[in-house]
Each structure stands twice: as C-alpha cells, then as structure tokens.
Amino acid sequence: MIARPAGGAARLIPAIDTGDLARAEALAAALAGRCGVLKVGLELFCAAGAPAVAAVTRHAPVFLDLKLHDIPNTVAGALRSLLPLRPAMVTLHAGGGPAMVAAARDAAERAGADRPLLLAVTVLTSMDAAALAATGVADSPAAQVLRLARMAVAAGADGLVCSPQEAALLRAELGPGPALVVPGVRPAGSAAGDQARTATPAEAVAAGADWIVVGRPITGAADPAAAAASIAATLPG
Numbered sequence: 186m187i188a189r190p191a192g193g194a195a196r197l198i199p200a201i202d203t204g205d206l207a208r209a210e211a212l213a214a215a216l217a218g219r220c221g222v223l224k225v226g227l228e229l230f231c232a233a234g235a236p237a238v239a240a241v242t243r244h245a246p247v248f249l250d251l252k253l254h255d256i257p258n259t260v261a262g263a264l265r266s267l268l269p270l271r272p273a274m275v276t277l278h279a280g281g282g283p284a285m286v287a288a289a290r291d292a293a294e295r296a297g298a299d300r301p302l303l304l305a306v307t308v309l310t311s312m313d314a315a316a317l318a319a320t321g322v323a324d325s326p327a328a329q330v331l332r333l334a335r336m337a338v339a340a341g342a343d344g345l346v347c348s349p350q351e352a353a354l355l356r357a358e359l360g361p362g363p364a365l366v367v368p369g370v371r372p373a374g375s376a377a378g379d380q381a382r383t384a385t386p387a388e389a390v391a392a393g394a395d396w397i398v399v400g401r402p403i404t405g406a407a408d409p410a411a412a413a414a415s416i417a418a419t420l421p422g
C-alpha cells in the first residue's frame with residue numbers, strides 16, 4: 186500500500202479532470218514532479234477507460250476515483266476488475282453501507298501487500314446542510330461525515346474522503362489510523378465553483394489531511410505546473 190506522505194508536495198493530488206486523453210497525458214507529464222499522486226476520476230475514466238489509468242501511471246501513482254456505490258457483489262467485482270490497473274488508491278461511497286465496504290476490502294485483499302488504499306467517501310464536499318437535508322439527513326454535514334466514517338472504518342476502509350471542514354473532527358474522533366484524503370481545497374483567492382465546504386491547502390493539512398486533492402485551481406491555470414508548485418510551497422514540509 187502507498188505510504189503516507191511525509192510533507193510538502195508529496196501531499197498534493199492534482200485531479201486530472203478532462204475527457205481528453207492527450208490533455209490528460211500532458212497534464213500528468215507537467216505535474217508529475219510537483220505532487221505525490223495524480224487523480225483519475227469519472228470524467229477521464231468514462232472517456233478513455235483503462236488506457237488513461239495506464240498513461241497517467243507512467244508519471245505517478247494513481248488515485249482512481251470512481252466512487253463505487255452498488256450492491257456488495259457488484260462492488261467486489263468492480264474492485265477485482267480494477268486491480269490489474271494497479272491503482273494506489275480507490276474510492277467507494279460509504280453510503281453503500283458496511284457490507285459493501287467489507288466486500289470491497291475482501292476483493293482488494295487479492296492484490297496482497299500491493300493493494301490499493303480503500304477510501305470511503307463520506308458527504309460530498311459540494312453539499313451544504315440544505316443539500317444534505319434534501320436527501321433526508323437532518324443532521325449537520327459534520328455529524329453525518331462522522332457517522333459514515335466510523336461505519337466505513339469499522340467495515341474495512343483504510344481511509345476517508347472528507348472536506349477540510351471535518352478533517353480535525355475525524356482526527357480527534359478516529360485517531361491517526363485512517364488516511365484522510367481531502368478535496369474541496371481552494372488556494373486563497375480561487376473560485377469555489379460548486380464546492381460548498383472548503384478551506385485553503387495549508388488549513389486542510391493543519392486540520393489533519395494526509396493528502397489534499399486540487400483540480401480546477403491547477404488544471405484551469407495558464408501554467409498548471411507553476412500553480413501546483415505554488416500550492417505545494419504553502420504546505421508544511
């Protein structure tokens with residue numbers, strides 16, 4: 186399994202969100218020396234599939250973020266199908282429940298010591314309290330994140346995806362064990378876009394994030410490599 190980053194640029198995971206494989210390869214080449222991991226998400230995977238993962242893996246370990254959410258048997262099968270791509274990290278939705286998380290963990294174990302870090306997504310960083318309430322959850326995002334996080338870790342998740350606003354709570358309640366991967370991160374002055382629960386890169390790390398995920402502030406910059414370097418420079422070494 187991938188080791189936790191010691192600090193600095195190794196904590197940064199740029200999200201290569203594009204449907205264009207050539208652009209993804211160019212971004213991966215430009216960003217590889219300035220981050221620890223590169224994220225392939227739904228947009229790139231739906232456009233270009235396994236070859237996109239192979240292409241990005243040539244530059245850095247890949248966080249394959251497909252947010253699996255289905256019955257346990259189907260999620261386990263999906264995990265088995267993804268293992269040959271050798272992702273360093275994979276995501277599934279904690280909301281699929283403990284049997285789904287446990288089935289994914291069993292499937293991931295087939296890769297032995299080299300298995301991907303299994304990350305459970307809690308409450309999406311794009312959701313505020315009103316959006317959560319619209320799904321039938323009256324609790325605050327923080328309370329729901331903690332509930333899902335406890336369940337997912339008990340069921341076998343190695344780590345959690347949460348917003349920077351819940352990272353300190355999860356560290357305090359769950360200790361140093363679970364890896365925390367934190368999107369919804371915005372350098373000071375950059376547009377939030379559809380992200381609702383945000384903080385700066387340095388704030389996210391101070392709150393307990395092991396890795397931070399940053400997409401548009403890097404990929405939308407005129408010079409993505411320079412944007413990544415300037416974010417990394419704000420992270421504690």
Ligand SMILES: O=C(O)c1cc(=O)[nH]c(=O)n1[C@@H]1O[C@H](COP(=O)(O)O)[C@@H](O)[C@H]1O
Pocket residue numbers: 200202226250252276306308309310311346347368369370378380398399400401402
């Ligand atoms: O699992 C994720 O990575 C994820 C979970 C979440 O709650 N929120 C979230 O934004 N993400 C991903 O993190 C990235 C954030 O991108 P930007 O908003 O452009 O920085 C996207 O690729 C999202 O799919």
